[in-house]
Amino acid sequence: MTTADALGPEVRNGALAKGCVMSSSFNVRKAAGYEQLMGRWSRKLAGPFIDFAGLANGERVLDVGCGTGSLTFALPQAAEVSEVAAIDYSPVFVEEAQRRNRDPRITITQGDACAIPLPDGRFDRAMALLVLHFVPEADKAVAEMRRVVRPGGVVAAAVWDHLGGMPGMRMMWDTLAAQDEEARRMRSLYCFQPMMRPGEMRQTFITQGLSNVEETELLIRMEYENFADYWEPIAAGEGPLGKYVAGLDPARRAQADEAVRAAYEAGQPDGPRSFAAVAWACRGVVPGPS
Ligand SMILES: C[S@@+](CC[C@H](N)C(=O)[O-])C[C@H]1O[C@@H](n2cnc3c(N)ncnc32)[C@H](O)[C@@H]1O
Numbered sequence: 001m002t003t004a005d006a007l008g009p010e011v012r013n014g015a016l017a018k019g020c021v022m023s024s025s026f027n028v029r030k031a032a033g034y035e036q037l038m039g040r041w042s043r044k045l046a047g048p049f050i051d052f053a054g055l056a057n058g059e060r061v062l063d064v065g066c067g068t069g070s071l072t073f074a075l076p077q078a079a080e081v082s083e084v085a086a087i088d089y090s091p092v093f094v095e096e097a098q099r100r101n102r103d104p105r106i107t108i109t110q111g112d113a114c115a116i117p118l119p120d121g122r123f124d125r126a127m128a129l130l131v132l133h134f135v136p137e138a139d140k141a142v143a144e145m146r147r148v149v150r151p152g153g154v155v156a157a158a159v160w161d162h163l164g165g166m167p168g169m170r171m172m173w174d175t176l177a178a179q180d181e182e183a184r185r186m187r188s189l190y191c192f193q194p195m196m197r198p199g200e201m202r203q204t205f206i207t208q209g210l211s212n213v214e215e216t217e218l219l220i221r222m223e224y225e226n227f228a229d230y231w232e233p234i235a236a237g238e239g240p241l242g243k244y245v246a247g248l249d250p251a252r253r254a255q256a257d258e259a260v261r262a263a264y265e266a267g268q269p270d271g272p273r274s275f276a277a278v279a280w281a282c283r284g285v286v287p288g289p290s
Pocket of ligand 1 (some may be wrong): 067
């Protein structure tokens with residue numbers, strides 16, 4: 001039976017499973033905007049994340065919170081998997097990922113990480129890349145990932161370290177926070193999203209009954225061609241910071257653009273810049289006889 005068969009008819013048809021309680025703090029504007037803001041970097045992070053989570057030929061893998069498919073499409077490139085099931089809360093992303101999919105082993109459907117519409121023990125691995133920090137009840141999502149993985153299989157997740165590991169993004173927030181109380185309030189929310197504190201994901205995995213739990217850091221670099229490449233998605237209103245910037249009056253907005261540009265350029269002519277970006281990653285094994 002394929003995952004498409006295992007899904008209920010509401011889910012197969014792109015609607016949500018009955019009784020599914022939705023839970024996400026993620027705001028989607030446009031799939032293309034997401035790609036420029038984050039998708040290009042999550043694609044880069046997918047490789048090191050798969051190396052950490054592990055993957056073997058023949059496995060069935062679940063990608064929870066697949067977005068536009070950065071991890072989904074990287075999985076069959078990394079091993080001869082037998083099946084990739086991908087779910088996401090956002091219909092905009094599900095539609096975009098479905099549009100991109102050319103691989104019959106991949107099924108992409110709408111679903112909530114906190115009520116995964118799939119049977120117990122179906123997968124060898126469940127992975128969530130840059131998702132748990134948008135799930136207010138992230139522990140429920142981890143419990144659900146554990147439920148759908150067979151004994152001996154692996155649950156793995158990664159979230160950005162917004163507070164200490166993202167200098168390129170922090171630079172925008174810090175610059176704007178220096179100008180305005182509302183930006184200071186939002187920066188605090190940004191820096192302390194769920195699962196971002198050191199050891200927090202590890203503790204959650206242990207509490208949810210996973211064994212051999214390990215937490216590590218994964219590093220990529222975010223490479224920008226110039227200031228426009230860096231600021232464009234935010235300037236277009238993407239993500240929480242983009243939403244904030246879009247709400248500024250014209251005078252404040254011009255001030256914000258100028259201040260962030262100055263921070264990006266750092267006294268040198270506009271041009272390429274490279275920023276380190278660190279994610280916390282955690283994995284654990286589902287206990288029981290495999
Ligand atoms: C930063 S994006 C990451 C997307 C993709 N994994 C990647 O790495 O590019 C966060 C994703 O989590 C999804 N998400 C947030 N809460 C969710 C939930 N409760 N159930 C399923 N997906 C959720 C969002 O819709 C969004 O696609």
